[in-house]
Amino acid sequence: MQDPAVLKGTKDGYEIILDDNAKVDDIFVSLHHLLDNLRTQTASANPQTIAFDIYTGMRLWSADDRSEIEKIFANYDYFSVHKITSDVITKEESNRILEQESVHIVDRIIRNGQEVHVQGDVLFLGKVHEGGKLLVSGNVYVLGDVRGVIQAGTPDFEDKMIIGDVHNAQQVRIGEQFEILDDTNRKIDNSTVIYVNDLHVLDYGKVEALKQINPKFFNQIGGVMNG
Template identity: 40%
Template sequence: MHNVVLKGHQGGYQLTLKQNGAFTAIIGELGELFAKLSRERSGQGDEQIVGFKINTENRLLTDREKQQIQELIEQYPQFRVEKIESGVMTKAAAKAWKEQDSIHISRLVIRSGQEIQIDGDVLFIGTVHRGGILRATGSVYLVGKIEGVVQAGFPDREEAIVVGDLSQAIQVRIADNVDILADSDQTFTPRSVTYINDLHMLDYGNLDELKAIRPKLYNKIGEA
């Protein structure tokens, strides 16, 4: 076979589809391969379901091409596709990844009743008035005045943090964890860190503790 490379691994197989091969040729070779493997396993009386991880190198398969592979393997009940991965991504996926990996600077004034969402991390130097909500899919670094609600890690990124002074904020959220601050005796400074601890509860610390709290984030942004 010239366009399909098969390697075994614990519990299944790794299939590499050569990026320069014609897709029709790849489908033909996959059909031959699945039929051969099916005969061999039937001859051995092996009925265990085997998974295939498929790598397409630097080729992006269309939805239709993925469907063709799925329909082909569904002819053999003892086989299943575990995942299809590629060494490249679509422009839309790349843009979304870049947004998530970037720190955005925001000078917005968020008034009562307004909800503003930002993709990725945000350095916020604006104002959130009481009744306003600042929401980010990543971490939030506060320099501005916060009197409303701040949410990081929306909707479910528990590794996100909030850095900054929340002493006037009504509420802080990370992912789906919420803490009401209006009646809290928690002390905040511009170097305060709000995060989700190992017990999956909101907790508080200081930037000096960031290396212990979030080692990966500490390595990413450097020493605070």
Template identity: 35%
Template sequence: MENVFLRGRNDGYEIEIPAERNFELSLQELTTLLEKVRAEDTSTREIDFKVRTGRRILTDEQRQRLYALVGQFEHFKIIEVTADVMDQTTVAALLKSKALHFVPQVIRSGQEVFYEGDVIVLGSVHQGATLMASRNIYVVGAVEGILHAGFPDNSEAIIAGDLRQAAQLRISDLVEIVADQPEIQGQQFTYIDDLHNLATAKLTDLKKIKPKLFQQLEEQ
């Protein structure tokens, strides 16, 4: 077989359909291989197949035909189809999650604003307003409301800047009331420490505490 490869696994079989091969011929050869598997294994147990397509993303029609072909054989089931490249939807979501947003406007009391990615607050967040980001929040403007970084469950996020006037700081599922934390002074950053508590440190300690994040900032 030149257009498709079938390999046995502990939990079933792996089907490889190389991207450079003709898909029609791959299906024809796959039919022959599946017939051979069926002839050698006449049990009623369910046999799982994982499909690899290399650097080719199957179209909806190709996926349907592939599933239909394997489904012709009783107790045969495709449990996974993966490629070595990402589809447009996945790429778009990834780029969106890594975006950097500048927020120059005022977020007023009662408003709740969410951004995918990092946020630099240039404007102001009024008391009673909430600014949320899936990653980090960097404060340049005035904040009197609530800042929620790492929404909803990113515990690696930080909130950095002059945080003294903020009402609350939230990262992932943790909440800090700033008025209850007199150690929050000047230019600092809040993060989740190894004990899963909110902690505050000087911005000069960012490199030591968050070396990966510091390196990313240097590269931007």
């Protein structure tokens, strides 16, 4: 019968696979034995620190059980946990992913001093006053009036875009890159695409060139534009 905790070598280091059908207490016992044996085998005048990836298969471990794993490793001076992964996700994470992949229609007024945060892509139909901020984790399609700050790719996703007329905006941001539009003489209209180029600076193009600007996004929408 296979031990509930098994060591596997990978190209990136070491992984410990926990049997998702075994009892949790049996896994803890097996993990102790495994680490004891490894400590004996790796004992030397200059022992090396090893960080392990823990894989739990189809079992989603509770915070308490994950903490118990950390406590077990704390008994071994040169062993630590790099990350704990599984093939399942929490309901909260599932909802976050679904939200991230949705296109939200936002039709509201964002006034001076207000910040509106949205997960996923946004079709913006409202108005952002000077001093207001629309902060979006995905792409932003602007059909409304933006006179404040607009950001795509919050907080640091540089593969997102702002599409539309934002010539009245105080500032545009994508990920961590930003530009104050008062300092530019760019021609911006409804067909403008703002993106981060290969030099990691904001750049401007047209919807007709979307295939060249962001091939991945172009393919996701079916490659329906000429460019």
